Amino acid sequence: MGSQQSAVAELTADILNEYAELTYLNKAEIIELFKNWIDIMELVNNRDPVFAARIPFDIIASFYLQLQHNPFKDRLCKVFSTGMDGCFSFEDLLDLFSVMSHACPNNVKANWAFHIFDFDEDNGVGVEDIMEIAHRLTTGHCDNYPDFQLDDNTKRSIAQTLLSQLDLESSGKISVLAFAHGIGKMANFGSLFSFRV
Structure with a gap:
């Protein structure tokens, strides 16, 4: 001590x-x-x-x-x-x-979240990145259905839907600016992307 x-x-x-x-x-x-x-x-x-x-x-x-x-x-x-x-x-x-602090502004959180979710680190959140996010958020995390998993077609459909809304440059990927813009529309993002000391 x-x-x-x-x-x-x-x-x-x-x-x-x-x-x-x-x-x-x-x-x-x-x-x-x-x-x-x-x-x-x-x-x-x-x-x-x-x-x-x-x-x-x-x-x-x-x-x-x-x-x-x-x-x-x-x-x-x-x-x-x-x-x-x-x-x-x-x-x-x-x-x-x-x-991850509740005091951190959402625009700062969004920038870091973008880098966390850009699994292939190509400066864009694409189909494969979104599918990986969906996989990690759902696999084995449903209390009533511990073996629950989304199939690849469902994950790909989710990815395509998000890209259709957020891929503002039609590049096949969500840019950091488009990501921050999309996150800005989520009222509860700051509280979801947080944890306490």
Whole structure:
């Protein structure tokens, strides 16, 4: 416990103020995430300096229920890992929780959601991306029907319907601007694309 207290002391008032200015998190949320970060570092016996440590995302995800059961967990790792190495720094963790914060504006959330849903990373959400989204959102997640799955024809039909409404450039893909525009029409997007510290 003493090592946690000394590590928490590294989160100076200046650093805390800077993180509060650069994220959509309040100071209490930042402190809570920092304490969790120290606990995770101790769990894996990581002796790196607190702000230089990189921890495998799977270990971090096991620490948070909202990540453990997220059908897009792998994409959250890919998009928010600045080292693109399957690991997170403390600042990567802050970025993720900042975007998923209820205080984050919908236009910022929409931009990050676009990158999460662009599975093939071709700067457009196309048919295959939408089919993958539908698959992840439905497979095994229906309590009354645990084996429920959409067949490929249904997923493709959903994708074509979305593209017909959102592919403003007729490119066969939804651009980031069209995606943000479409998301802007969803009144509850901000609350659905959120979780708490």
